[in-house]
Amino acid sequence: MSSNTDARPRTPGEWLQFGAGSVIVTVMCFPAIWMVYSAFKSNREIFRSPFGLPAEWRFENFTKAWIEGGLGALFLNTIIVTGLGVAMSVFFASMAAYAFTRLDFPGRRALARLFLVGLLLPPPAVAIALFTQLSALGLINTLWALILTNGAWTIALTTYLLGGYFRSLKREMEEAALLEGANRFQIFWHVVMPLVKPAMITVAILNAINIWNELLFALLFISDDAKRTLPAGIVRFSGYHSTDYSLIFAALTITTIPIMIFYFICQRHVMRGLTAAVAE
Template sequence: MRSNTEAPGTPRDWLQFGLGAVVVAGMCFPALWMIYSSFKTNREIFRTPYALPGTWHWENLTKAWNEGGLGVLYVNSILVTAASVILCAGFATLAAYAFARLEFPGRRVLYRIFLIGLLLPPPAVAIALFTQLRDMGLLNTLWALIFANAAWSLSITLYLMSGYFRTLKREMEEAARLEGADTFRVFWYVILPMVKPAIITTAILNTINIWNELMFALLFISDDASRTLPAGIVRFSGFHSTNYALVFAALTITTVPIMILYFVSQRHVIRGLTAARAD
């Protein structure tokens, strides 16, 4: 923490600014390189990989959209992402309220069981998920991705939501109960409006993660009509050769909207994460 006597613009400030700028540049450059490479030809990408395009080939975006069938992939990704986020938010909000506000036997043990999902990598449960979805007859359907992504996002959403619930004071709840409100009315009319920042934060984070999810999409979906954007872009890589210009164009079409969403909503994300404190 900066002392009160330290003036702004000191060498320490400039050093911190310089290090931060280097880190930000290193993180942003791959995305920028992908975007301007999508306007090059395949030969130009190999000849001058880091230079700006000599001629901007805007037709690469149209060609990638048409040849890759990105319209259908976009619709599938939007449906899977929206349904998964809504499903996860609904269950996580109810569960977080129960764990943070209600007293029942085994509450802490059950809460920690839910958090085990934070420790497991997706490949550890991929075979079990595949078997369950196959037995349920959901393979090659969007429901397979919706249920898998919603369940996989539940742990981190519950963790953040329960931490946010514990920061709320109980006075308004107690006042509502004195007026005769039951538990559901207290949750719906008192608690839910107060936790909107946490719901928005977790929804944005889950949207970004689910939109970019690839492993489940490759494992559970083999029908082209049900693929999402990440899995569909894999088809741009040929067996003998790959048109990297079209690959970069498809990646740009896929990632730029979600990048814009994050930059527009990053204030809400930072506010929600700093307000939530875990137990």
């Protein structure tokens, strides 16, 4: 029986990479960890020992935050806005990406570049214009204001990502479908869409995370507390004269953990979708 050889010792360069990676991971993860254990503290303890562990773990902070903040209704509003916003974004962006990569029509290149402008504009730059348009449509203080705004805002990036994936697909199956008499929409829906499923799942997950955490539009377009989403609803815990930081940390933990679990469950789909186009 042959003896096992010792593992190759790490080189100084590998130890340096390991150390640098550990520092980066620690720096990135510490704010989330600090938020979670701070949710179990009292306000006094947060100010006296901001980075220390709780002397007494106050689980009642979560119950109090859920009840006083009305987080149940906020969760429902956020799920509705996120779900419909993602569906809108992916549906229209997939058709736009297919048109830009497969169809030849006048102004195609100029229109495709115009879509990319959406990647450069920060939300505050168009906030006033969006508020004016939504007011004219009578959509202010409704969930549709957030659904349409977030769905439209993520179309540019979604189109860009899907366009790169569409360009990696070979055209043989589409050409065969054309020869058999299928129209463009049938080819798009029955031939192309099944092939880009990994990319569709990827952009849907990324858009869901972005819309779930969106704050600016939720504060600008919604004034009724019962119609706010989770990020905007947490503002309730901050008053003019005092702020209950223990409840804010508890509400932030309740808000953040579901989307973190969702991402960890779906991360293999994200990695598969992001690398599929490169692999092609």
